[in-house]
Amino acid sequence: xxxxxxxxxxxxxxxxxxxxxxxxxxxxxxxxxxxxxxxxxxxxxxxxxxxxxxxxxxxxxxxxxxxxxxxxxxxxxxxxxxxxxxxxxxxxxxxxxxxxxxxxxxxxxxxxxxxxxxxxxxxxxxxxxxxxxxxxxxxxxxxxxxxxxxxxxxxxxxxxxxxxxxxxxxxxxxxxxxxxxxxxxxxxxxxxxxxxxxxxxxxxxxxxxxxxxxxxxxxxxxxxxxxxxxxxxxxxxxxxxxxx
Numbered sequence: 001x002x003x004x005x006x007x008x009x010x011x012x013x014x015x016x017x018x019x020x021x022x023x024x025x026x027x028x029x030x031x032x033x034x035x036x037x038x039x040x041x042x043x044x045x046x047x048x049x050x051x052x053x054x055x056x057x058x059x060x061x062x063x064x065x066x067x068x069x070x071x072x073x074x075x076x077x078x079x080x081x082x083x084x085x086x087x088x089x090x091x092x093x094x095x096x097x098x099x100x101x102x103x104x105x106x107x108x109x110x111x112x113x114x115x116x117x118x119x120x121x122x123x124x125x126x127x128x129x130x131x132x133x134x135x136x137x138x139x140x141x142x143x144x145x146x147x148x149x150x151x152x153x154x155x156x157x158x159x160x161x162x163x164x165x166x167x168x169x170x171x172x173x174x175x176x177x178x179x180x181x182x183x184x185x186x187x188x189x190x191x192x193x194x195x196x197x198x199x200x201x202x203x204x205x206x207x208x209x210x211x212x213x214x215x216x217x218x219x220x221x222x223x224x225x226x227x228x229x230x231x232x233x234x235x236x237x238x239x240x241x242x243x244x
Contacts, residue, residue, distance in 0.1 A: 002153035003206055005052045005168075006196035006241060007043070008069075008136070011059035011188070012113055015042050017092075019056045021112050024091050026132070028054070048131050051172040055194065063114045065186045066098065068236060071117040072106075072135040072176075074127050084119050085109065115190065126158075126174075133173045135165070140177035144234040147214050148175065151195075151232075182234070193238040194227075201243045203228070210240065 012018040019042040023030055031043040031053070041057040075081035085107050089095075092112040100108055105121030120127060120134060127134035138144075145164025149156050154175075158165035162179030197206040207217065207228055214233040227239045 001198060001201050001206075002151065003195035003197045003201075003210075003240065005152060005193060006244075007053045007055045007194040009041070009055045009057055009192045009194050009239070010115070011061075011190040011192075012056045013059065013062065014113070015056035015058055018111065018113055018115075019044060019054075021091050021093070022054055022056075025088055025093075048133075049170070049172050050131065050133050051168055051170060059190070061187065063190060066139075066183055067115055067191050068139045068183065068185065068189050069191045070115070070137050071133055072127065072137050073117060073119050073132055074124065074130060074134040075119060075122050077122050081107065081119055081121060088119070130173060131171075135174040135176050138175065138177045138236075139183045140179075140234050140236070141182065142177070142179055143214070144232050144236070145177040147233050148177075150213050151210055151215070185235070189236055192236070194241065195238060196241040197243040199243050203240065203242050207240055 010018060019030060022028065023044050026044070028044040028047050031045050041055045044054040046053060073084065075084055088109055093109045096108055096110045096116065098108055098116065100106070107119045108116065109119065110116050142162040142164055145156070145159070145166065148154070149166045152166065154166040154168050156164060157167045157174060158176070163177065165174045165176040167174045197203055207230070210230060211217065215230045218229045218231055218237065227241045229237060229239055231237050
C-alpha cells in the first residue's frame with residue numbers, strides 16, 4: 001500500500017509572511033487546528049483538487065540557488081494570465097530572469113522569499129485538463145520520475161527524451177521532471193515532499209518499501225518519532241510521517 005502525498009513543505013525565513021502570500025494568491029485557508037506533523041509550521045488547506053496541503057517551516061539560511069521544484073500555474077486567456085500576474089505582484093511577488101527569451105509565453109515570478117513559479121500562457125496542451133496549479137515542475141532524472149511513480153502509485157503520463165511526469169489517478173497537478181542536466185544544489189532543498197502512509201499501514205514497512213525502490217534513509221532526526229527523513233534516488237529529501 002503506497003503513501004499519500006500529504007504536503008509540500010516550504011522552508012521559510014518568515015513563515016507567516018510566505019504563508020500569507022500563498023494563501024492570498026491561491027485562495028487557500030490557513031488551518032486553525034494543530035496538524036500533528038513535522039514541526040506543525042503554518043499549514044494551508046487546498047480549496048480545489050490539488051490533493052495536498054502546503055506547510056511553511058522556519059529556516060534561518062537564505063535562499064542562494066534556484067529551487068529544485070516550482071509551481072507551473074495555468075491561465076485561461078491572455079487577459080487571465082495578466083490578471084494572475086498582477087494579483088501575484090500586488091501580494092508581493094516580483095518578476096525574475098532565469099534566462100527566458102522575450103518570445104516565450106510564460107511569465108516567471110518569485111514569491112516574497114525568492115521561490116520561483118511560472119504563470120503559463122493559455123492553450124498549453126500538456127496542462128489543459130489541470131487546475132490552477134497545473135504542475136509541480138521538478139529538476140530531476142528519468143530514474144527519479146520512475147521512483148516517484150512507484151512510490152506514490154501514480155501512473156506515468158509522460159515519458160519521453162528523459163523527461164517524465166506522473167499524476168494522481170484522482171486528478172490534481174502533474175509532477176514533472178525535466179531530465180539532465182540537473183541544476184546545482186546548496187544544502188537541503190527548500191521545497192520538499194511530505195508523505196503519509198494510510199492509517200492502516202505500518203510506517204517501517206513503508207520505509208522498507210521506499211528503500212527497495214531506491215530511496216535512502218537520512219539519520220538527521222535522532223529521537224524524532226513523528227517522521228523519518230529520506231532521500232530519493234537524486235538525493236532530494238522528503239519525509240515519511242506516521243500513518244494517518
